[in-house]
Amino acid sequence: YVPYVTSHVSELIERYKPSLLWNDIGWPKGGDLAALIAQYYNSVPDGVINDRWIVSSMKRSPMRDGLLRLAGRLLQAVWRFLPADKKRLTFPGAQWFDFTTPEYEVLEEIREKKWESTRGVGHSFGANRNERPEDIVSATELIRSFCDIVSKNGNLLIGIGPNEHGAIPEEQAIPLRGLGDWLSRNGEAIYATRPWDRASTVTSDRTQVRFTTREGVLYALILDRPATSTFLVEGIDAESVTEARLLGTGEELQRTTREGVLELTIPETAPDEDAYAVRLGTGVRWIS
Structure with missing residues (x-):
């Protein structure tokens, strides 16, 4: 699997030279990740990578994979009942990265190093028919959270879940349109800005x-x-x-x-x- 996935990323780098290389969760053990990252920076000198290039030290087995899937289902089942300040995921640091990607995170102060708050429109990063209307972020919450994140040197990544027809469900589109409308009037205070002396x-x-x-x-x-x-x-x-x-x-x-x-x-x-x-x-x- 390691040569397979390495060749995929290598092809992405050489053919498309992406300005941002965003990996999710981790990287399989084995291979030469350092060489792959070096290939990217040599091909895209001003490119950036996120912090999820974490080399797994876990030895996979059918039993271990089954336990991980079970843990994921349990987390999904209890997620909606957790208080807001507990609905956060922070990943262990990778050896090489340019910015961090905590999920549903709220920071108290400005962070000197660039970061990106990562969240879904709801509690999922894909289509989830089990999500209720109250699980979907409101336009108000999304706008205010965005302002807070930008003031603290962060970006906001929003995961959306198209349905089986490839369309964005209306309940997800509503907060996205709300944020877009707000930015059309107030984008001067957001685009190309930096944090002030205090947030x-x-x-x-x-x-x-x-x-x-x-x-x-x-x-x-x-x-x-x-x-x-x-x-x-x-x-x-x-x-x-x-x-x-x-x-x-x-x-x-x-x-x-x-x-x-x-x-x-x-x-x-x-x-x-x-x-x-x-x-x-x-x-x-x-x-x-």
Whole structure:
């Protein structure tokens, strides 16, 4: 099997020179994985690989394979009953990789090394008729999770499960369209951005806020409509803010200062957003 799978990946490298080589779960024991990875980097000098090139030390047997399949079925059966903070999978580190791929992971802080949160639209990475409507992520949850991930130097990989006809089920398409619609209005705060000095703060009513930056411009992603139309963005030095443009409408928001802290007003006439993206300009400072 090792020569078989190695030749497949080698052909992918030489024929298509993919900018990203994404392997799943592991790599069979034996062969020369180092040579294969070197072949990739030599063919695609600016290419990247994920962290799932883990060489298995497990000796396979019919009994062991059966136990693994049984464990997988048990995990699938109990997955929906697990609390949200337990629905996470992190894989042991591979010897060679450019970014990590934890599943359903939520980080508390910015991670210096690039990472990619990997999740399905539901709890599966393929078509699963056993999934209930409540197992499918909502557009709101997907958008807010995406903002959180990007603010912490992450990407989001979303697994979808086409049905037997190759079509995306409507219940999966709804959150994907919601994310796409949101990005069509607010993509400036996402595309080609990097993390700021810190990932997050809150408003004066404790609404969560995430930050991104691009070419010195700071964006605040407010993850809900605050309880009051006028609110503080805790920690932001008001004097350093040069604008407060709401990306979804292009409207310049009213901004003032309260004891040096930025105070914004989102008018009640503004459309509801799952996350409000506000452009704050360049040179924005944090109040230490």
